[in-house]
Amino acid sequence: MIKKITCIECPQGCRLEVDVEGGYVVKVTGNKCEKGEVYAKQEIENPMRILTSSVLTKGLKIIMVPVRTSRPIPKARLLIAMEEVKKILLDHPVRVGEIIIPDFLGLGVDLISTRDAI
């Protein structure tokens, strides 16, 4: 099966044609450099994304504290992860980079604050 995707490694945005068999990439065309092939393989076989959101606070100076996953997580888990993010009520001060939930959803990444909140 041929899948058409856009490479986002650089602003050129090559339109890739990816030959996929059984969920695995067998051939990539349309890429102007080798990054395209690596991107296509990752994107088809296991697409990953950094999740960013904001969580509600209680008793802090700002109402919402922005958060992100410390590393990308599988794209397919984004909406499930959001269900967990929405349950958080942050009631203690945090610093930029401080872990809010370690090993978030057992994915081996932490949910961290991206802003100081006192």
Add this chain to the structure above:
Amino acid sequence: MDKRDLVVVGAGPAGMAAAISAYESGVKDILLLERDQYLGGILNQCIHPGFGLHHFKEDLTGPEYADRFMKKIQTLPEIEISLRSFAVNLTREKVLIYLRPGEMKEIKAKALIMATGCRERTREMVHIPGARPAGIYPAGLAQKMINIEGWLPGKEMVIVGSGDIGLIMARRFTLEGAKVKAVVEIQKETRGLIRNVVQCLEDFDIPLYFRHQISKIYGKDRVEKVEVTAVDTGTKFELTCDTVLISVGLIPENELIEMAGVEIAGEINRTSLPGLFVCGNSYKVYDLVDWVTRDSARAGEMAAAYLRDLG
């Protein structure tokens, strides 16, 4: 009247970079005015990643990018920060009036850097016919509501314009559980980054209609639906929704400079008045904050050179 060597108006990425660079270039008496109650400007609501790839060689979110500069400024006592301070008047004599809680201050500056950012183009500027119900927001305002205030402005959205803010908001609303029905773009291609089309729309199967426009907004008290028209064929269809987000570009904010009767010059960061500089999105609208930082640092150097020449 207070006197200062340098006053910087606005403490977003442009104002912070300008103030730090002016300090590093030898200016030791700097007042940094910010209308909000914290430093960082618009970066505070841009919680998505993609910032700093050039300047820091790292992929940061907006608040993380701002934090680097905030931490630096807080170590420099020569830069006095005045929060909740809203500049309301500027003259050719470089007298600036600003309001802050409980007082109106007048200040005479030897040099000034305006870093007042940009504002969103509104529905009125793109002429969308129809009713005027609640539920029509500029995309950046909706971003502030959701990321700073913690409100979800609607449940079913249509987004006008495929600029980066509109694309980012399509993903943000989807993650928060709202349904984004479509992004409607009058041009043949997106004005946003390809990365954002892929990761904000394609990831969530959100339709993007090129060469289409919203031809009418319906709704009595609240938006109920919109009519979408194909520009080339005239074909129409309707989408039910309770919210319309407008993401149709940004305009540099230069009201104070105009008030002083000064014009922006052709050369970067300069105005027609020596000693009055303008940087960041108030000079021109940038795609990337990294370039705002780079060029605004230059404004700080230019102000320092001007002050040195004054003696």
